[in-house]
Amino acid sequence: MTDLDLPAPPGTLDEALDQARKVADAVLFEGYVLYPYRASSAKNRLRWQFGVLVPPSCTAEGGEYAEQRTDVLLEPRTADRLHAELRFLHVRRRTVERLGPDGTYTEVPELELPDRVLVPWDEGHEERVRLHAPLAELTGEQAHTRTVTFDLPPAVDHEPVLDGEGRTLGRLVRRRARLTGEIRPYVEQLPGPYRVSRLTVTVRNTTEAPPGDRTAALPHSMIGTHLLLAAEGGRFLSLTDPPEWARPAVARLRNEHTWPVPAGPADREDLVLSSPIILEDHPVLAEESPGPLYDATEIDEILSLRTAALTEREKREARGTDERAAEVIDLVDSMPDAVRERLHGAIRGLREATEPPGPPAEPPGPSAAPGLTLPEGPGHPWWDPQQDPEAADAPTTIPLEGVAVGRGSRVLLTPGARRTDAQDTFLRGCRATVEAVVTDLDGELHLAVVLDDDPGGDIRRGQGRFLYFKSDEVAPLREEEP
Numbered sequence: 001m002t003d004l005d006l007p008a009p010p011g012t013l014d015e016a017l018d019q020a021r022k023v024a025d026a027v028l029f030e031g032y033v034l035y036p037y038r039a040s041s042a043k044n045r046l047r048w049q050f051g052v053l054v055p056p057s058c059t060a061e062g063g064e065y066a067e068q069r070t071d072v073l074l075e076p077r078t079a080d081r082l083h084a085e086l087r088f089l090h091v092r093r094r095t096v097e098r099l100g101p102d103g104t105y106t107e108v109p110e111l112e113l114p115d116r117v118l119v120p121w122d123e124g125h126e127e128r129v130r131l132h133a134p135l136a137e138l139t140g141e142q143a144h145t146r147t148v149t150f151d152l153p154p155a156v157d158h159e160p161v162l163d164g165e166g167r168t169l170g171r172l173v174r175r176r177a178r179l180t181g182e183i184r185p186y187v188e189q190l191p192g193p194y195r196v197s198r199l200t201v202t203v204r205n206t207t208e209a210p211p212g213d214r215t216a217a218l219p220h221s222m223i224g225t226h227l228l229l230a231a232e233g234g235r236f237l238s239l240t241d242p243p244e245w246a247r248p249a250v251a252r253l254r255n256e257h258t259w260p261v262p263a264g265p266a267d268r269e270d271l272v273l274s275s276p277i278i279l280e281d282h283p284v285l286a287e288e289s290p291g292p293l294y295d296a297t298e299i300d301e302i303l304s305l306r307t308a309a310l311t312e313r314e315k316r317e318a319r320g321t322d323e324r325a326a327e328v329i330d331l332v333d334s335m336p337d338a339v340r341e342r343l344h345g346a347i348r349g350l351r352e353a354t355e356p357p358g359p360p361a362e363p364p365g366p367s368a369a370p371g372l373t374l375p376e377g378p379g380h381p382w383w384d385p386q387q388d389p390e391a392a393d394a395p396t397t398i399p400l401e402g403v404a405v406g407r408g409s410r411v412l413l414t415p416g417a418r419r420t421d422a423q424d425t426f427l428r429g430c431r432a433t434v435e436a437v438v439t440d441l442d443g444e445l446h447l448a449v450v451l452d453d454d455p456g457g458d459i460r461r462g463q464g465r466f467l468y469f470k471s472d473e474v475a476p477l478r479e480e481e482p
Contacts, residue, residue, distance in 0.1 A: 013083075013232045016264035016271050020228055023263065023283050025292070027051075027275050028087060028224040029324070032124060032294045035303055036310055037318035037325040039119045044321075047122065048218060051088070051225040051257070051276030053181070055209040058217035068203045068225055070274040071253035072236055072260050073246060074187075075196050076135060079234030079270065084131040086183055086203055089124035089223035090152060090176065096120055098170040111161060111170050116320035117313075118161065123174065123322060124223055127152065131183055135197075135231070138187040149206075152179040177219035180206045190249055196237070198253070201227060201274070227274040228263070235269040238262055238281050288342045291331045294324065301343035307332040396437055398445055403476040409434045411449065411474040427451070427467070431477060435466055447474055 030050055034043040054064040096118050097105035111118040133146045159172040184202040189195075209220045229236070237243065239260065242250045255274075263273035266282045273279070286300075293303050307328065310318070315333075319326035397406035405411060410433055415424040432449035439445055448466035450457045460466060 013230055013270070016268050017085075017228060017230060019265060020263040020271055020273055022285055023279075024087060024226060024228060024273055024275075026285060027226055027273075027277060027279075028089060028126065029124070029292060029294055030224070030277065032089075033322055033325045033328075034295045035293075035306060036314060037307070037321060037328055038314060039121050039321040040317065048089075048091075048124075048221075048223045051223065052218075053088075053203065053205040053222040053225050054214075054217040055205055055207040055220050057209055057211045058214075058220075061211065061213050061217065064214065064217070064221075065257055066205045067256070068258050068276070069254065069256040070199075070201045070203075070227055070229070070258050070260050071255050072199050072229070072239075072272055072274075073190075073196050073242070073249055073253070074199045074231055075194075075235040075237070076231065077234050079135065079231040081132060081134050081231070082138060082185060082187075082199070083230040083232075084183060084185060084201060085228040086129040086131075086225070087228070088127055088225040090127050090179055091219045091221065091223065092123045092125050092157075092174045092176050093219055094121050094123055095173045095175075096170065097173060099168055105171060108170075110320075113161070113169070113316075113320070114164065115316065116326070117317040118170075118172065118320040119317065121321055122218065125176075127222075129181075129183060131185065133185065135187055138185050138199075139189070143186045144184075146185060148183040150181055152176070154178045175219075177209075178207060179220055179222065180208075181222060182206055194245060196246065196249065198249070199229070199231075201229065203227065224276065226258070226276060227260075227272075229260075229272040229274065231270050233270065236260075236262055236272045240281055290335055290339050290343070291327070292324070293328055299343075301340070304332050304335065304340060304343060308335075395445070398437055398447065398471050400471060400474065400476050405434060405447065405471075405474070405476055406437055407434055410452070410477040411447065412477045413449075413469065413473065414475050415469065415473045424469075424473075432467070432474075435461065438468075444470070446470055449474070 027050070031047065033047075034041070038044065051068070052064050053066055053068060056066045058064065059066050095107055096109070096111050098108045098111055099105055109119065129148060129150050131146070131148045137143070137146055155176045157174045157176075159174070160168050161170045161172060163169050182204050184204070186200045186202075187197050188200070189197045203222075203225060205220075205222055207220045209217065237246050237250065239250055239253065239255075258274045258276055259278045260272050260274040261279050261283065262269065262271065262281045264271040264282070273283070289300055290304070293300060295303055310329075315329050318329050397404040397409075399405070400411075403409075410431060413424075413427045413430045413432055415428055431452045433452060434447050434449050436448040437445060438448055446468045447470075448468055450460050450466060454460065
């Protein structure tokens with residue numbers, strides 16, 4: 001990465017791009033190194049899961065692809081230029097060598113130091129390729145002249161490994177393979193009364209490499225490939241929630257191996273992040289997150305506690321695996337208790353889901369969050385349709401085999417094969433007590449029940465956390481039945 005970004009005045013496009021890059025960094029390094037952050041861990045032996053563009057000759061092996069296409073709708077308005085930034089990781093294959101008494105280096109599986117254990121590893125080096133072009137030059141036959149090509153030549157780097165007294169113990173050897181690619185932008189104004197254009201940006205790996213498996217292809221591949229697109233003064237339309245008039249045009253867009261979303265501050269419409277993983281519009285990083293942990297399949301709190309519990313040997317190996325893994329270990333080891341407590345959960349915002357008739361409710365007690373209306377009294381489901389004025393009135397009982405089944409009735413659970421929930425299969429033949437008859441948003445009746453032999457039944461009743469079954473999935477239980 002050779003570009004230097006100068007500080008930008010507040011509110012400018014560059015400042016919005018900086019905010020979007022923080023989210024893009026999380027996309028770029030997602031899954032880069034997983035807990036327990038050691039190269040020897042099975043989780044870290046099959047890496048690079050998102051946005052992998054391999055050479056065209058390697059697409060038949062492993063189901064990877066060589067091209068990524070982004071389609072978005074753009075209202076140019078006052079915009080006259082497109083700014084595009086392609087970002088990806090380029091693999092650098094690292095080996096470890098020990099210095100022998102005769103002054104020669106020998107490749108070894110590990111090199112143990114007091115603070116870390118160095119092992120072979122594939123490092124990811126961030127690359128950026130930028131494109132700036134007038135929108136008028138991205139249409140028609142002249143668009144091909146704006147194709148940007150890049151060539152990253154092969155290289156070998158050596159880094160000495162020193163002991164505490166400055167003596168050379170060995171070296172790290174990093175090998176980078178050749179990687180070439182291109183970015184092809186194209187703008188087409190769509191017919192109709194609306195002044196809207198379809199912007200297509202295709203990213204392609206053009207590296208000439210011999211066919212091989214995924215391991216052989218990765219050094220020639222683009223990893224975590226994504227795009228940042230900006231048209232200052234223009235408006236990109238959301239694919240998730242477009243204006244009604246734009247929905248037919250959105251349905252005709254063709255995004256391949258990517259998902260574009262509006263990015264940057266929520267009040268900006270001229271910036272898009274085209275990501276290899278699905279994101280919501282205007283994604284942001286969690287304020288509570290203490291730093292990049294690279295393992296989004298885990299909750300930060302659990303991940304931090306598990307990392308803190310690693311043995312000293314495991315931490316030394318993690319520090320020797322990768323610099324980013326070492327930063328995670330140091331981050332967790334130095335994390336203040338106040339920061340760790342913040343990871344225990346957060347409420348972004350609450351809205352009032354129900355509004356019971358009558359006088360305004362009293363201010364919430366200490367156990368209720370502001371803005372959330374809780375049902376009065378124990379035993380209510382977490383969402384009670386009968387307290388929702390917009391829901392249909394539900395009866396208090398359901399006739400089953402000539403018996404009126406309602407609150408307090410005891411039933412036998414008989415879930416059938418039509419239900420796909422495996423947990424319900426294990427409940428077949430269990431006895432339960434009906435707590436409520438409720439309707440869903442489609443007006444279908446359900447019985448809210450608690451298992452008779454559930455040791456946490458009282459807690460479920462108090463919190464309104466019940467199991468729900470339709471009438472054909474239960475049978476009335478007569479006390480004389482065994």
